Amino acid sequence: MEKRLCEAAIEGNLISFRNLLQEDALLLDRFIIGCYPETPLHIVSMLGHIDIVEEILARKPELTKQLNIQKMSPLHLATAKGYPNIVKKLVEVNPDMCLVCDQDGRSPLYIAATEGHTIILKELFQARPRAAWFLMDGGETILHACVRSNHFQAMKFLVQEKVADHEFVNSKNCDGNTVLHLAVADKQIEAVNFLIANTTVEINSLNSDGFTALDLLSERNVKDKEMADSIRSIGGVNARNTPLSMHELRAIRTKILTSPSSNQIHPLNTGKKKKGGRKFGRRHEDWLEEIRSSLMVVASLLATMAFQAGTNPPGGHYSVAHKWTTIEAKVFYVDFDGHHVGCCYCYGNHISRGDSTSHPGPSSRLNAYQCRRDWIRGLVGPDAAAAS
Numbered sequence: 001m002e003k004r005l006c007e008a009a010i011e012g013n014l015i016s017f018r019n020l021l022q023e024d025a026l027l028l029d030r031f032i033i034g035c036y037p038e039t040p041l042h043i044v045s046m047l048g049h050i051d052i053v054e055e056i057l058a059r060k061p062e063l064t065k066q067l068n069i070q071k072m073s074p075l076h077l078a079t080a081k082g083y084p085n086i087v088k089k090l091v092e093v094n095p096d097m098c099l100v101c102d103q104d105g106r107s108p109l110y111i112a113a114t115e116g117h118t119i120i121l122k123e124l125f126q127a128r129p130r131a132a133w134f135l136m137d138g139g140e141t142i143l144h145a146c147v148r149s150n151h152f153q154a155m156k157f158l159v160q161e162k163v164a165d166h167e168f169v170n171s172k173n174c175d176g177n178t179v180l181h182l183a184v185a186d187k188q189i190e191a192v193n194f195l196i197a198n199t200t201v202e203i204n205s206l207n208s209d210g211f212t213a214l215d216l217l218s219e220r221n222v223k224d225k226e227m228a229d230s231i232r233s234i235g236g237v238n239a240r241n242t243p244l245s246m247h248e249l250r251a252i253r254t255k256i257l258t259s260p261s262s263n264q265i266h267p268l269n270t271g272k273k274k275k276g277g278r279k280f281g282r283r284h285e286d287w288l289e290e291i292r293s294s295l296m297v298v299a300s301l302l303a304t305m306a307f308q309a310g311t312n313p314p315g316g317h318y319s320v321a322h323k324w325t326t327i328e329a330k331v332f333y334v335d336f337d338g339h340h341v342g343c344c345y346c347y348g349n350h351i352s353r354g355d356s357t358s359h360p361g362p363s364s365r366l367n368a369y370q371c372r373r374d375w376i377r378g379l380v381g382p383d384a385a386a387a388s
């Protein structure tokens with residue numbers, strides 16, 4: 001009997017469907033308590049037989065809650081196929097089904113956005129507006145779904161309905177991409193200009209690969225150049241020109257200080273690449289780690305060179321050795337008549353007499369004490385020397 005009822009639903013034969021229900025009044029109840037892959041309401045909602053939909057809703061409205069093997073309700077199926085009249089009937093009976101997600105994490109609003117059914121999207125949004133704020137699998141919002149499926153009108157409706165507040169419009173998916181990243185990557189110039197002009201989307205937001213929206217443009221064609229000019233006109237820059245925020249600076253400082261290798265010098269990684277190849281684009285954190293390592297190497301080399309220059313100056317130390325003693329002073333002295341007599345070599349506390357260069361003779365026999373007195377006399381005069 002259940003099979004015959006499903007066949008009548010597939011054919012859209014309302015008379016046959018009613019006759020079967022008259023033969024067995026509990027036929028629809030068995031679909032509620034039994035284990036069936038889908039109910040007759042799933043079938044007629046997917047095929048668009050609105051007369052049988054109305055018949056089932058009048059007899060068993062509880063069937064709107066039933067899910068098929070993909071965890072989809074009749075509302076999911078009617079939304080996906082784009083039947084606004086059936087969607088309206090189902091929402092009137094059970095509007096809470098707008099909040100139910102299937103096994104892929106998709107709500108009826110998400111399906112309407114991805115399929116571009118703007119009329120159905122409006123109907124569902126009016127029934128349960130909060131369903132628009134649900135995050136789907138992968139961390140995507142309904143705005144991501146609109147842009148990814150290239151349905152600009154659906155996104156425009158949601159933005160105009162004040163769904164896209166600052167936090168929501170800047171939400172990132174699992175790849176760190178905002179809705180602007182997706183619009184730029186897919187070259188949707190109309191969506192890009194609309195987001196820039198009508199939302200508070202952050203122009204220089206970085207994704208997981210460290211790229212801003214402007215970095216995703218090659219600017220090799222007219223469309224890319226036009227989008228790039230629009231982004232730059234409101235302050236858009238490339239990632240390499242983006243200043244770090246205080247939050248990012250604190251995060252980087254904490255990472256460096258807490259790193260187990262923070263006291264070691266690591267040269268840049270010059271090892272072989274993995275067989276699987278490298279991902280396109282470096283992570284922002286890897287770039288900072290390499291820069292930090294390079295700066296530490298350079299700082300160590302500069303410190304070593306400075307120390308070497310201080311301990312071994314160019315030309316070496318100036319010293320004159322005399323019998324294992326460094327000469328501290330060499331003093332020439334004269335006699336009372338102004339004639340040059342000789343010189344004294346001062347080694348620390350000892351003063352020795354050198355050989356006379358002008359008048360050898362008795363003056364060369366002066367001892368160290370006499371040398372000191374003559375030296376003082378020659379500098380300050382006889383009276384001061386006698387006093388010493």
